[in-house]
Amino acid sequence: MSFRSLKKKSTYDGPKLEDIEDSNVSPRLQKQLAFYFAGIEAEFAQVCQENEQLKSKLRQLERQISLKNHVDSKEHSTKESFPDVDGPWQNLPRNASQFSKKVMIKYKEQTNKIVSTFRPPHVSVNIKHIGRFSGHKDGIWDVSYCKGLKGRPIIGTASNDRTARVWQAEGQQCCLLKYLGHSGSVNSIRFHPTLPLVLTGSGDRSAQIWCCDVPESDIVYSETQPHNSDEDFSDPEEAERDQNVASVVVRTPQKTLTGHNNAVTAAEWLSGGTQCVTASWDRTARIWDSEAGTAIHSLTGHDQEITDTSVHSSQALIVTCSKDTTFRVWDFRTSIHSVNVYQGHTASVTCAVFTTHHDSIVSGSDDCTVKVWDLRNMRTAISTIQCDASVNKLAISDESHHTIAIPFDNRHVRLYDLQGTYLTRLPRRSQPGHQRMVCSATWASDDNAANLFTCGFDNRTIAWKITVDHDSHR
Known part of the structure; x- marks a missing residue:
């Protein structure tokens, strides 16, 4: 301007x-x-x-x-x-x-x-930069959080450098494990709800299930401390040289899910973890028996490539997003499954996420909008958030008043509530914010030292502590 x-x-x-x-x-x-x-x-x-x-x-x-x-x-x-009355209303x-x-x-x-850029006076949002995770050699497509094994919270990152990594999320933020099983870009990563297993989707047309259980005796902690918000590097490559190196390397998956004819863009565990779903650029999504490694259902109907998939946390509902400007909700709660097509975006739908305690879904698109939909009425969106850049994989907090974290192509991350009200944005300085496109975000428990993690094509994942107070000014 x-x-x-x-x-x-x-x-x-x-x-x-x-x-x-x-x-x-x-x-x-x-x-x-x-x-x-x-x-x-x-x-x-x-x-x-x-x-x-x-x-x-x-x-x-x-x-x-x-x-x-x-x-x-x-x-x-x-x-x-x-009688005729003069006035502009005559032409209506x-x-x-x-x-x-x-x-x-x-x-x-x-x-x-x-x-919408003016925050309500009764809402207070506090942001604290906790640290960052450096080590990938290329952009990071996805980040996922897990409460962890043996009381140790962890996060996983999927990168264009053909690797996935598991990091300790609290305390000394070191890399616990490096996975080298894929031959293409790793596009998504998700932890099993109860077992020490990880599901990754890749550009090599496969999804793989591998073990992330790292014995404490095998972990070698680096003396390097994570970067904090007060540090400022004159050399952009200094952070890369200061990285934590994984002490455990895994090269072989337990199961390989093959059958797609193009890159697998996303993969998710279904509720319970006995099944999983994959989405691909071959315009199909598939449901798999994760124990047998065999396909159960093929979800077809999209006219163009499928960009993402997500599942409901407790119900048999799956959503698939596509470049055909629509997303579809597949309902497997009955023996005969149904599908609803949501139309409202004007460009590729990049993500859609179910809310935990509401019958709604939040979608993001390359048309620079985020829409909140009622699952019982798919005709029109409940609210629309107008943005200034393409939207990437957003995340909705189960806590923090159901705050939506929206990452953008223009390296910004903004926070909104489910009514579409703007709350705040994360710092966008070179330190501690992202320097390039932000690809994904994920929330953790509010009890953690860090409850929001963002990743992007500056090869880093950043940990934040977000506190939303809706009553502080009342």
Whole structure:
């Protein structure tokens, strides 16, 4: 956005240019700060002006529609012609109720796009950078959390460097295990709900199940401490040289699931862990018997490549997302399964996640929107979040007031609630934030030192502590 409206008056309450003139900041930094503050003032003024213009248009159209409805009602009750009245409402369609709905939806979406970036006054969000995990040689596609074995929380990462890694999530954040069984990019990683098993999907057209049980005696902890938010590296490669090296390497899977004709983009355990589902660019998804390693069902119907799949935590529900701009919910709760097609996005659907305690699903798309849907009504979304970049694999917290963490192509991560209200964004500085596209996010328990993990194509995974307080200002 240009800063041509610098001289416009605004109600901006942030830092002013004069606040830094008498400070001890160097002249060069003062000049930079003055430029940024001026830009903030200009953007805020323009947002306020656009918001007022939209509100004015909305009020004017509401008055016109109200008058038109009044006239039509009187005509119907008297069955007599009503005298002509001058006014812009004369050109409205006779079915003013349908027209009013369209107008309200259109201008409400535009207004929400502007005001959605203002957090409600009664919500407080605290963000703390805990540390980061470095070691992959290429971008990281996916991150997954597990409560861990023997009381040790762990996370898993899937990378374009053809490896998957298991990390200790708390204490000394070292790499516990490195998996080398795939011959292509590892696109997804998920932990078994009860057993020390990991399910990974890969560009080599297979999904693999392998063991992640690492005996404590085999772990060699590095003396290197994880990076914290106060560190700043002048050399971008210094963090890579400071990495933790895995002490255990696994090369052979317990089961290999083959049958797809193209890359496997995602793989998930079904509730209970006796079955799993895989999604592929061959436009199909498959349900597998994870113990036998055989396919049980083939889910077909998408017109283009399937980009992601997700499962409900307690019910036999599967969702598949596709580049054909739709996502489908497959219901296996009865002997004869059904499928519902959700249409509403205008570009590739990149992810869709079930909420735990609500009958709803949240979808993200390359059309720069996130939509919340009611599973009982698939016609329209409950709420729509307008974004400024393509959406990648989002995550919904079971705790933290069901906060949605949305990672973007533009290296940002923003937090919203299920009503589509903007809460905050994670820091986007080079330290401690991501430097390139953020691909995935996952939540952990609020009791942990870190309860949100994000990964991206800067080859790193970052741990955060997010605290959402909805009553602090009431």
